[in-house]
Amino acid sequence: MLRWLSFVVPGESDVHVEKNIFLGSAVKIELSCRLADKHSHMKILQVTWKKGNETIKHINKTEISWGIQLTVSENRKLGSYTCTVTGEKEFSVVFHLQVPQIAGREKPVVSYKGDSAILICESRSYTPIAWTWYMTNGSEQIAINDSLMLDKYVIDKADANVTHLKILKLTEEDGGTYWCEAAFELGKSKGKLKLKILSLMVPLKPFLAIVAEVVILITLIFVFELYSKKKEKRAEDEKEFDQIEQLKSEESNGVESNSARHRKV
Amino acid sequence: MQQQGGERKEGKPEPPAVMGDGSQGTDRGWAWAAVLHFFLVNVFVMGMLKTFGIFFVAFQEDVGGSSEQVSWIGSIMSSLRFLGAPLVAVVCRRIGERPTSILGAGLVSGGCLLSTQATSVPFLCVSMGLLLGMGFCCLYQAAAVMTAKRCRTRLAFSNAIARSGMGLTFLTAPFTQLLIDTYGWQGTLLIFSGIMLNLVPSSMLLRPVRTQLPPCPKASHEDRSSAPKGEAGALAGHLEEATNGAAQPRSAQDLPSTEAPAEPCSTAAVTTAAPGKAPTASSCPETINEVVKSCRSLPVLKEEKSQPLIDFSPLKDPLFFIFTWSFLFSHLAYFVPIFHLVARARTLGISSMDASYFISVAGITETSSQLLSGWIADQNWTKKYHYHAAYLVLCGVTNLLCPLATTFPLLMTYAVTFAIFCGGFLALVLPVLVDLVGVQKLHSYLGFASFFAGIAAVGGPPLAGWLYDSTQTYACSFLFAGACALLSPVSFFLEPLAQRWKLQKVHVPMQSEAILQGSTGRTGFGCSQTSTSADLQCQSKNC
Numbered sequence: 001m002l003r004w005l006s007f008v009v010p011g012e013s014d015v016h017v018e019k020n021i022f023l024g025s026a027v028k029i030e031l032s033c034r035l036a037d038k039h040s041h042m043k044i045l046q047v048t049w050k051k052g053n054e055t056i057k058h059i060n061k062t063e064i065s066w067g068i069q070l071t072v073s074e075n076r077k078l079g080s081y082t083c084t085v086t087g088e089k090e091f092s093v094v095f096h097l098q099v100p101q102i103a104g105r106e107k108p109v110v111s112y113k114g115d116s117a118i119l120i121c122e123s124r125s126y127t128p129i130a131w132t133w134y135m136t137n138g139s140e141q142i143a144i145n146d147s148l149m150l151d152k153y154v155i156d157k158a159d160a161n162v163t164h165l166k167i168l169k170l171t172e173e174d175g176g177t178y179w180c181e182a183a184f185e186l187g188k189s190k191g192k193l194k195l196k197i198l199s200l201m202v203p204l205k206p207f208l209a210i211v212a213e214v215v216i217l218i219t220l221i222f223v224f225e226l227y228s229k230k231k232e233k234r235a236e237d238e239k240e241f242d243q244i245e246q247l248k249s250e251e252s253n254g255v256e257s258n259s260a261r262h263r264k265v
Numbered sequence: 266m267q268q269q270g271g272e273r274k275e276g277k278p279e280p281p282a283v284m285g286d287g288s289q290g291t292d293r294g295w296a297w298a299a300v301l302h303f304f305l306v307n308v309f310v311m312g313m314l315k316t317f318g319i320f321f322v323a324f325q326e327d328v329g330g331s332s333e334q335v336s337w338i339g340s341i342m343s344s345l346r347f348l349g350a351p352l353v354a355v356v357c358r359r360i361g362e363r364p365t366s367i368l369g370a371g372l373v374s375g376g377c378l379l380s381t382q383a384t385s386v387p388f389l390c391v392s393m394g395l396l397l398g399m400g401f402c403c404l405y406q407a408a409a410v411m412t413a414k415r416c417r418t419r420l421a422f423s424n425a426i427a428r429s430g431m432g433l434t435f436l437t438a439p440f441t442q443l444l445i446d447t448y449g450w451q452g453t454l455l456i457f458s459g460i461m462l463n464l465v466p467s468s469m470l471l472r473p474v475r476t477q478l479p480p481c482p483k484a485s486h487e488d489r490s491s492a493p494k495g496e497a498g499a500l501a502g503h504l505e506e507a508t509n510g511a512a513q514p515r516s517a518q519d520l521p522s523t524e525a526p527a528e529p530c531s532t533a534a535v536t537t538a539a540p541g542k543a544p545t546a547s548s549c550p551e552t553i554n555e556v557v558k559s560c561r562s563l564p565v566l567k568e569e570k571s572q573p574l575i576d577f578s579p580l581k582d583p584l585f586f587i588f589t590w591s592f593l594f595s596h597l598a599y600f601v602p603i604f605h606l607v608a609r610a611r612t613l614g615i616s617s618m619d620a621s622y623f624i625s626v627a628g629i630t631e632t633s634s635q636l637l638s639g640w641i642a643d644q645n646w647t648k649k650y651h652y653h654a655a656y657l658v659l660c661g662v663t664n665l666l667c668p669l670a671t672t673f674p675l676l677m678t679y680a681v682t683f684a685i686f687c688g689g690f691l692a693l694v695l696p697v698l699v700d701l702v703g704v705q706k707l708h709s710y711l712g713f714a715s716f717f718a719g720i721a722a723v724g725g726p727p728l729a730g731w732l733y734d735s736t737q738t739y740a741c742s743f744l745f746a747g748a749c750a751l752l753s754p755v756s757f758f759l760e761p762l763a764q765r766w767k768l769q770k771v772h773v774p775m776q777s778e779a780i781l782q783g784s785t786g787r788t789g790f791g792c793s794q795t796s797t798s799a800d801l802q803c804q805s806k807n808c
Contacts, residue, residue: 110449180603203452210459217466225469 017093022100023072024126025185032067033083033093042087050082072097075187099184100126102191110196115170120122121180121191122162128182129180131163133156136177168199296415298470300423302366305467307430309373309460310401312437319441323450325558330386337418338386338394340723345398346405347719353399353406354712358576362414366468370461372396377458381451383514394657404464406715410707411471413699421649425639425692430633435625568680576709583763584701587756589714592694593721594753595657599687601723601729601746602664605678609739615673623677627684634688642693650697654754656689664747668740701760 023029049058049068058068066085070077079100084092102123111117121131133155134141144153144165156164167174176198181190206258317339324335357365376396383389408427416423444453579585606627610620638656642649663682670679695711702710729742 107446110445110447110452112449112451115451120326198448198452203448203455207455207459210456211462214459214462214466217463218469221466221469225472 017091018094018096019094020098022098023078023184023186024100024128026071026073028069028071029097030067030069031081031083031095032061032065033085034062034065035085042089044085044087046084046086048082048084048086050084051079056081072145072186078186099187099189100128100182102179102180102182102189104191104193108194108196110198111170113170113172113197113199116166116168116175117170117195119165119178119180119193119195120162121165121182121193123182124161126184126187127160128184130183131157132166132181132183133163134179134181136179141179147219167195172197172199268346295470295491296423298472299408299411299415300427302464302467302470303412303424303427304430305464306404306408307427308433308437309464310346310404311431312371312434313397313401313457313461314339314346315434316437317342319438319445320453320688321449323445324386324389327450328383328386328389335389338389339566341390341394342398342401344719345395346401347715347722349399349402350406350715350719351709351712353402354708355576356481357407357410357708361473363468363473364470365403366411366471367465369400369405369407370464370468372400372403373461373464374400375459376400377454377461381454381458402715404468406708406711407468407471409695409711413419413695413707414474414704417704419643420695421642421696422636422639424695425635426728428635428692429632432628435628452647576706579702579706579710579713582702582710583766584760585710585713587760587763588698588701588710589717590756591657591753592714592718593651594749595694595724596718596721597728598657598660598664598746598750598753599691600725601742601749602667602683604726604729605733605739605742605756606676608733610673610676610741613671615676617774619673623680627680630681630684631688631691634685635692638689639692639696642696649693650757650760651701653690653693653697653774654757656686656693657750657754660686660690661747661750661753664743664750667743667747713729 010154021029038093044064047058047066049056049066056068058066061067066083068081070081072078076132081095081097082092083095084090100123102121104121109117109119119133133144133153135144144155152168154164154166154168157165165178165180175195177192178195179190180193181188279288319337321335324330325332328335353365353369356368373396378394379392379396383392405626412423412427413420441453444456448456503586559583604744605625607617607620610623611617638652642652660683663686667679667683698710698714699707729745732745733743
């Protein structure tokens with residue numbers, strides 16, 4: 001299916017302007033470059049549209065804008081198209097026509113031995129035709145065929161825009177770099193993912209260290225409590241003894257004064 | 266009878282003296298330990314709740330499930346923290362604060378450990394949502410009540426110090442992210458469970474307020490039916506009588522500081538405590554209450570067993586409704602602007618980098634304002650709920666003026682002002698409740714109040730979202746928050762009325778009791794009539 005896409009980029013002197021255009025499928029596209037307003041009365045000597053070394057015939061859209069029309073239907077047509085305007089000053093604009101980029105993950109996905117890991121690649125704005133997963137073995141990239149290892153790799157194809165690679169029964173060798181490749185009409189694009197496999201001991205060590213610290217604290221507090229309870233009990237026993245002594249002496253003298261005070265109240 | 270009176274006369278002053286020199290220092294130490302534990306609880310609980318968003322992404326990728334399903338985990342976790350409070354209050358009353366707190370820490374740890382094995386979202390809902398939520402609730406309730414029990418004079422300031430732990434949670438987000446990058450979410454949960462386990466030794470610091478005193482066993486004879494009760498040592502006896510008379514005839518006693526018959530005694534305690542701020546002063550109310558509590562320990566235990574499992578009495582108390590009304594609306598007023606401040610800033614064209622400054626500045630301001638407000642309230646220049654109401658009104662006015670703030674400096678001013686007043690009233694929530702209902706019944710009241718606040722917390726964000734959807738502007742949420750904040754202190758105007766109503770309800774039985782037992786020389790009304798002697802006793806013996 002062919003669609004029209006038109007881009008206009010104002011060029012500025014001495015500034016190299018670039019624009020990335022991602023094409024998910026074949027299109028008819030028009031690229032044009034236009035002089036910025038402040039240079040609109042610059043005397044134009046020459047305008048060139050090039051792809052690499054190849055010059056492309058352009059059309060003069062207006063006095064100060066020039067464009068080219070392309071039918072991008074195959075991979076060959078993708079690339080960088082440059083518009084160069086030479087006058088008193090020279091400026092250029094570059095259009096990069098490319099397939100959509102797949103974003104992988106910069107931070108590695110962390111998983112554990114014996115567990116399973118899920119690697120996800122998605123391309124929301126442009127729907128690819130097919131997804132392929134590659135595993136890096138040394139310096140080679142090996143495609144992961146679903147039929148190859150059925151019980152180890154499960155590729156989820158529910159949604160065309162997203163792909164899940166589920167790796168079961170992880171071992172140390174499963175760690176490394178994985179590539180998810182999306183095939184578009186005009187070409188292929190890869191995204192990079194990293195998988196890191198840890199053994200259970202790795203987080204267990206800090207955990208056990210913390211648990212040891214907790215146990216030490218609990219023991220300390222426990223011992224302190226026992227010690228202070230013993231101290232209290234001793235102090236209480238002494239006080240009781242003193243009180244009993246006092247009461248015995250008080251009984252004989254102080255009774256009447258106490259009850260008198262009470263009755264007044 | 267007179268001999269017993271004599272004994273008790275000599276016996277009673279002794280325990281305060283024992284408290285006075287030997288263990289009063291350690292009592293204050295245990296109060297600080299309770300504050301430290303509460304602080305740690307705030308750090309860990311709020312930290313965990315706030316970093317859930319980081320786990321959210323990891324869960325969605327690894328465990329699967331839609332965004333809505335995964336967000337249920339977070340909702341269950343944060344709502345159970347409030348909604349589980351009545352149940353936790355029952356547990357606390359049965360087995361005490363320390364075991365409950367240890368149980369809570371165990372639940373949280375266990376929940377984190379169990380979640381490392383999670384393979385599906387419902388599993389996580391139970392292991393992370395339910396277990397963690399209930400654990401947080403246990404921890405929170407036990408810590409709050411223990412702080413209230415231990416820190417009598419400086420409750421507001423201690424509460425503010427403990428709450429400042431929430432301010433440290435901004436560190437937990439980058440820390441969690443680092444852990445997830447290094448160990449993956451399972452390893453992170455494992456390490457978190459270890460970190461939460463640290464709450465077990467800190468819970469052991471929540472020593473039960475002492476109830477063992479030598480003369481106490483003799484005091485066990487003091488039932489309502491027996492005469493010698495009146496001859497209890499003058500000080501403790503008066504307080505005891507006052508509270509027994511003022512409270513309902515058969516239920517567990519509390520010591521509300523605003524009930525009229527008890528006022529002379531408790532103000533005596535407070536006046537001796539407030540001026541001077543000598544080390545002895547701070548333990549004065551503690552020791553008095555401990556003496557009272559200790560000598561009532563056996564009768565109280567007997568009565569506790571006859572209490573129903575869930576104490577619904579808060580629901581019959583007008584003071585409870587006053588407090589809950591205010592609590593509910595103030596929670597709504599607090600949560601909604603927090604959610605929408607950054608969004609509003611972005612709609613006004615402020616970049617999200619600048620908008621995040623609002624959050625950090627507001628956080629720091631709120632923490633310092635909490636400390637200041639707690640300190641001011643503890644000076645006792647006026648009743649705490651007056652401050653509370655004042656902060657709420659000012660907060661409401663600030664919120665109502667927020668829609669006028671349309672530039673970065675104005676919004677920053679709004680954020681700072683809002684944080685100041687919010688910090689002010691947040692620090693006073695617990696002290697106001699303690700002032701209204703006393704410490705004995707704090708568990709049930711706090712439990713039910715948290716339950717209703719939980720309903721507000723659960724309903725608040727969706728309500729705010731609905732407000733935005735229907736009005737298409739964030740200004741409305743601020744107006745709504747302002748209205749809530751203005752509505753909430755309204756109930757405090759009814760407080761004097763409610764107190765009078767409550768007094769009349771118990772005054773009648775008290776009067777009839779006094780008539781019946783007037784001949785035996787009981788000092789049922791003794792407190793109000795002999796306030797001076799109580800004062801003197803208090804000042805001379807304890808302070």
